Amino acid sequence: MKLYTHSPSPNCIKVVAVANYLGFELEQVEIEPHSGFCRSSEFLSKNPNGLLPTLEDGARTLWESNAILYYLGHNSPLFPKDAWQQAECWRWMCWSMCHWAPAIKPMMYQRMVEPMIHHREPDLTALAQAEASFHPLAAILEHHLARQPGWVLGEDLSLADFALGAYLVYHEAASIPLESYPYVRAWYQQLHVLPAWQKALPQDFPQPLSAAK
Ligand SMILES: N[C@@H](CCC(=O)N[C@@H](CS)C(=O)NCC(=O)O)C(=O)O
Known part of the structure; x- marks a missing residue:
């Protein structure tokens, strides 16, 4: 899985922390938010909001940090069963x-x-x-x-x-x-x-x- 991220961002830190905790090897692509890349058609096709973090898993992309947390952690001890x-x-x-x-x-x-x-x-x-x-x-x-x-x-x-x-x-x-x-x-x-x-x-x-x- 590939994570488009900006490492100082709290929304990105929590995704990386959960991935670390659960032992996921994420390929992290560091993006500077003001570099213009987030407004490029290439990136907007992955996340139309032009925001980070954005997760890519095969052909699918997922945005919104809490949705990414759920995707990574839904079947783990970090998400309750009840x-x-x-x-x-x-x-x-x-x-x-x-x-x-x-x-x-x-x-x-x-x-x-x-x-x-x-x-x-x-x-x-x-x-x-x-x-x-x-x-x-x-x-x-x-x-x-x-x-x-x-x-x-x-x-x-x-x-x-x-x-x-x-x-x-x-x-x-x-x-x-x-x-x-x-x-x-x-x-x-x-x-x-x-x-x-x-x-x-x-x-x-x-x-x-x-x-x-
Ligand atoms: N609700 C979104 C917020 C994402 C967000 O605001 N990301 C910031 C970094 S913390 C960003 O990409 N900023 C770049 C910009 O505003 O152009 C999430 O939780 O993923």
Whole structure:
């Protein structure tokens, strides 16, 4: 299988981490999103959105990172057998895409992309809005993990952990305000130390802004 990927992207990191965890050998094709390749007719025929990650398995292509997670992991210990637990796994994967990621991405953009790539100051209004959206969501995850410490579905690591955890991968560099969420921090730390997760991180994994000079 071939994965069109951009290694720093959280949506790509989670796919590579699941593939590593399950022992899939993915041929990774590294694409720079702004190189123009994603808008080429060759790539748009694989993913009409022109986005990464995109998986190619023989003649078929699959896009949307959580759908790729499901394809890789549906028949593995990372996806439950019980229908209720499967629904819970999907519940968190949908929540990650609809709520969690949209609240976190502006913080990554303002605190990482703007200063590090565009050499611009972060937009403080956008940051305040992002933090205001983030806290109620972090409180939901914190409350869930406090009642049920371990992984998001309980004792077993699942696709849901990879789907949610991916957006915290830059929590230090993007100063994502996790101070009040000890269960979220402890849960993410368990994911972060998995060899499969470590191996999925980009080579130039950024340092916290306070350490970067
Ligand atoms: N919902 C999509 C989002 C994919 C996405 O936004 N990918 C970004 C990288 S994180 C991308 O390809 N950006 C390039 C661009 O916007 O041109 C998924 O989960 O696969």
